[in-house]
Amino acid sequence: MSLHESIVSGKFVVTSEIGPPKGVNIERALKEADFLKGKVEAVNVTDIQSSVMKVGSLAVCHLLKQRGIEPVFQLTCRDRNRLALQSDLLSAWILGIKNVLIITGDHPTLGDHPDSLPVFDLDSVQLLQVVSGLNQGKDMMGNDLEGKPNFFPGAVANPGADPLELQIIKLEKKVQAGAKFIQTQTVYDPAQFETFMKAAEHIDVPILAGIVLLKSAGMARYMNKNVAGVSVPDHLIKRMSQAENRKQESIDITIELIKQLKPLCQGIHLMPLGWDKLVPEILKRAFS
Amino acid sequence: MIVTKLKPLKEILNILKEVDKIFLIGCGGCAEACETGGEPQVRQLEQELKEKGKQITGWVVIDSLCNKALVGMRLAYRLREISKADGLLVLSCGVGVQAVAATVDKLTFPALDTISLGGFQGIWPSSERCYQCGECILYLTGGICPLTACAKHLLNGSCGGSDKGKCEVHPDRDCAWYLIYERLKKVGRLDILRKIAQPKNYNKMEASQEIRTSTYWALEFEEAKDESA
Ligand code: SF4
Ligand code: SF4
Numbered sequence: 001m002s003l004h005e006s007i008v009s010g011k012f013v014v015t016s017e018i019g020p021p022k023g024v025n026i027e028r029a030l031k032e033a034d035f036l037k038g039k040v041e042a043v044n045v046t047d048i049q050s051s052v053m054k055v056g057s058l059a060v061c062h063l064l065k066q067r068g069i070e071p072v073f074q075l076t077c078r079d080r081n082r083l084a085l086q087s088d089l090l091s092a093w094i095l096g097i098k099n100v101l102i103i104t105g106d107h108p109t110l111g112d113h114p115d116s117l118p119v120f121d122l123d124s125v126q127l128l129q130v131v132s133g134l135n136q137g138k139d140m141m142g143n144d145l146e147g148k149p150n151f152f153p154g155a156v157a158n159p160g161a162d163p164l165e166l167q168i169i170k171l172e173k174k175v176q177a178g179a180k181f182i183q184t185q186t187v188y189d190p191a192q193f194e195t196f197m198k199a200a201e202h203i204d205v206p207i208l209a210g211i212v213l214l215k216s217a218g219m220a221r222y223m224n225k226n227v228a229g230v231s232v233p234d235h236l237i238k239r240m241s242q243a244e245n246r247k248q249e250s251i252d253i254t255i256e257l258i259k260q261l262k263p264l265c266q267g268i269h270l271m272p273l274g275w276d277k278l279v280p281e282i283l284k285r286a287f288s
Numbered sequence: 289m290i291v292t293k294l295k296p297l298k299e300i301l302n303i304l305k306e307v308d309k310i311f312l313i314g315c316g317g318c319a320e321a322c323e324t325g326g327e328p329q330v331r332q333l334e335q336e337l338k339e340k341g342k343q344i345t346g347w348v349v350i351d352s353l354c355n356k357a358l359v360g361m362r363l364a365y366r367l368r369e370i371s372k373a374d375g376l377l378v379l380s381c382g383v384g385v386q387a388v389a390a391t392v393d394k395l396t397f398p399a400l401d402t403i404s405l406g407g408f409q410g411i412w413p414s415s416e417r418c419y420q421c422g423e424c425i426l427y428l429t430g431g432i433c434p435l436t437a438c439a440k441h442l443l444n445g446s447c448g449g450s451d452k453g454k455c456e457v458h459p460d461r462d463c464a465w466y467l468i469y470e471r472l473k474k475v476g477r478l479d480i481l482r483k484i485a486q487p488k489n490y491n492k493m494e495a496s497q498e499i500r501t502s503t504y505w506a507l508e509f510e511e512a513k514d515e516s517a
Contacts (some may be wrong), residue, residue, distance in 0.1 A: 021373060079390055082487065104447040108459045125444035126487045138464075139488070162452045165478075166469045170445035173484050185448060228451035 003042040003099055004152040006207050007181050010157040013267035015072065015183065015208060016279055017044040020055035030053075030063060032276035035152040037069050039280050040270070042099060044072040044183070048079060051111025056074055062095045072154070073097045076105025082140055089134060101154045101183065102127045102174075107250035125173045128153055132178035143144070155179035156209070159187055159196035160229030168199050175205050183219060183269040186212040186223075188232045190260040197264050208267035211257055213275050214250050217241035247275065251282050290318035290354075291398040291495060292325065294299045295424070297336055303397050303427045304377065309364070310337060311373035313388060315380035317354065324400050325349075327381035333379065333399065345372040353384025356416070360361060360391045370394065382418030382426060382433055389431020395475050396423035396431040401457040413479035420490030428485050430471035435488075443485040445469075449461035 006013045016036045018029050036043050043064055047057040061071035080088065089100065104124045108116045122130065122228050130140050137148035155174040161167035171182070187193045187209050200207065213222055217240040220232035236253055243249035258268055272279055295303075299342025304310065312330050321323025327349050334344050346369030350362045351384035356471045362372065370376065375395040377386045381402040389396035403422045417436040426433060426445070439457040453466040472478050 072298075104440060104442065106449060111456055118517075120440040120442065121490075122487050123440075123442040123444050125484055129484070151392050156448065158448045161446075161450065163466070163469065166446055166450075166465060166481075168470075169481050170477070172482065173444055177484060214399075228456060 001041075001284075003072070004180075006041050008213055010266070012262065013206075013208065014270065014283060015042045015044060015267065016048065016270045016276070018060070018276065019046045019273070020057065020060045021280055022052065022054050024090060026055065026056070026060070026063065029060060030067065032069065032272075033064055033069055033134075035276040036279055037067065041263055041267075042070040042072050044074055044101060044269070047074040047076045047105070047141070048111075049106075049133075049243045051078065051106045051108045051113065051116075052112055053175065055115055058092055058095070058097070061092065061097045065096050065232075066230070068184070071088055071097055072099040072101050074101045074183040075127070076103045076104060076121050077122050077124060077127055079119055080106065080107030082092050084123065085127060086130060086134065086139055089131065090149065093151065098150070099152045099154065100131060101156065102131065102179070103156055103261075114229070118131070124155060125170070125177045127226045128155060128174055128177035128179050135178075152180055153178050154181040154183060156184065157196075157200075158185040158229040159193050159209075160185065160231060163197065163277065168203075168226065171200060171203060175203055180205055181267075182207045184208065185227075186210045186271065187261060188214075188230070188236060188257065190257070190264070192231070193226055193261060194264055206266035208269040209265050210259045210269045210271060211254055211261075212271040213273060213278065214240055215273065215275065247278060250275065251285075253276055255286045256280050257280070290402065291320075291404040292319050292322050292381050293403050294324050294329065294333075294379075295398070295402055297340075299379070300333075300337075300397075300455050301340060303341065304337075304375065307395070307475040308341075309345050309373045309375075311345050311370050311376050311394075313353065313363075313376055313378045314347070314349035315351075315353040315378075315384050316349050317337075317352040317380075319353075319380045319384070319400065320349070324336065325353075325384075328469070330379055333377075337377075341416075342383065345509075347368045353378065353387055354416075355385040356360060356391065359384075359387050362367055363388070363391060364388075382420075385424070385426045386416030386418070386433060387430055387454055391470070392400070393474060395427075395477060397427040399490065400424065400474075402495070416516045420493060421490075422494070423489055426486065428480060428483070429468045430477075431476070432468050432471060434464050434465060437462075437467065444486065447482065502513040 045057040045060045061073045064071040131153045137145045218238045221239045223230045314330035315325040377397045379399045385398045419435040450463040455461045455463045
């Protein structure tokens with residue numbers, strides 16, 4: 001079953017994520033993806049994540065596809081104007097890439113090329129409209145396409161956003177613009193996620209709760225300080241700092257989170273940040 | 289010299305669709321010189337809006353709308369007429385519209401499109417700034433310009449980096465979309481935020497031939513040419 005079919009069927013789905021390398025040694029990224037093969041429904045490939053220059057999402061999605069792994073092409077509004085965005089979308093389709101995840105993108109000043117021009121010609125809501133238009137056989141200006149794609153577009157949301165109402169209004173617009181599934185920013189606080197899901201009750205597309213695997217107490221503290229809407233509770237930070245085996249602790253914490261979040265939503269989006277090897281055990285134990 | 293152009297009446301009526309009682313504000317500075325926002329233009333727009341069934345509760349022309357302190361002072365005398373209105377329609381550059389919006393708790397609508405600030409940023413440019421986009425959308429954003437106040441010039445709400453009202457790029461600066469949300473909430477018009485804002489037409493940033501030759505702006509170029517000749 002494809003991601004599209006699984007999501008539409010109402011099944012509880014799990015997706016995961018890899019990041020392309022900085023440089024041309026692609027083996028590590030592909031090895032990480034191989035750990036996920038057959039274990040998750042689809043694998044996202046990040047698009048110049050955190051504005052740190054890397055290999056492109058499109059090419060890596062294509063390689064995943066060749067290995068029999070269903071990719072999710074992440075596409076941000078940061079680096080391309082409307083011509084390039086539409087063109088890359090069409091390129092993705094002819095390479096067999098069906099799932100696209102539309103994201104605003106971090107500002108360039110947060111990454112390793114702070115001097116670059118921030119493009120943001122379109123915003124995420126408008127880009128979702130463009131994807132919907134392409135699916136109808138029209139480009140942004142209403143010109144006819146010679147052969148139309150059939151993308152399965154998704155969008156992101158931040159359950160910890162404050163004020164929440166502002167976030168929900170944007171989410172409504174993303175769905176109105178054509179988003180068919182939502183993957184969220186990482187969640188560590190199930191109560192906060194429940195509040196978000198209540199506020200998003202009227203949003204009738206499946207929401208997949210995001211979880212970044214905790215790697216250390218330091219990472220948790222860093223996220224609390226620097227990542228909008230992310231709050232790792234103290235008890236999890238304590239567990240990570242006291243753990244003899246951090247990987248094992250991370251596995252246990254992730255499994256507990258999955259079990260708590262599962263009744264609240266339609267899926268999980270795991271972001272292992274290189275610890276992809278742990279994903280099979282996490283899923284086996286979380287869903288047994 | 290700030291160059292502005294009157295929006296087509298059709299667009300103004302569209303912007304004012306849900307607003308019946310209007311207070312008009314003109315600008316005696318650049319907008320008057322451009323013949324887009326002085327007294328004659330305010331009176332004419334008043335007439336045209338009345339013909340379309342709008343009620344005009346009053347009007348005023350203020351010397352330089354981009355001078356926020358002056359705006360507050362001059363509008364204070366007209367509070368009665370302003371309070372009767374559902375919205376303020378401002379005939380000035382984007383800076384002036386934002387200065388008015390920041391001064392009065394009423395929805396503020398731009399009647400002009402700002403095409404060029406000609407090197408001049410207005411007298412109150414610190415927080416109300418204009419990118420001269422040529423297609424003013426301040427009516428969608430509670431009178432706060434997302435092209436200058438949002439680091440990503442987004443048009444449909446905050447990005448994922450917005451944190452408790454602060455911007456991901458400059459944590460010491462307010463997130464534009466938080467401010468827009470708060471202002472629209474205050475005037476009871478969050479419904480405006482719920483509508484999808486369409487992509488901008490960046491082509492409108494370029495002044496048309498007509499504007500280049502018919503405004504004071506062109507005159508400056510002519511003078512410069514004469515001087516160098
Ligand atoms: S939307 Fe902003 S940039 Fe455009 S004319 Fe209005 S104030 Fe200026
Ligand atoms: S945090 Fe707010 S102001 Fe800053 S880039 Fe994001 S939406 Fe724009």
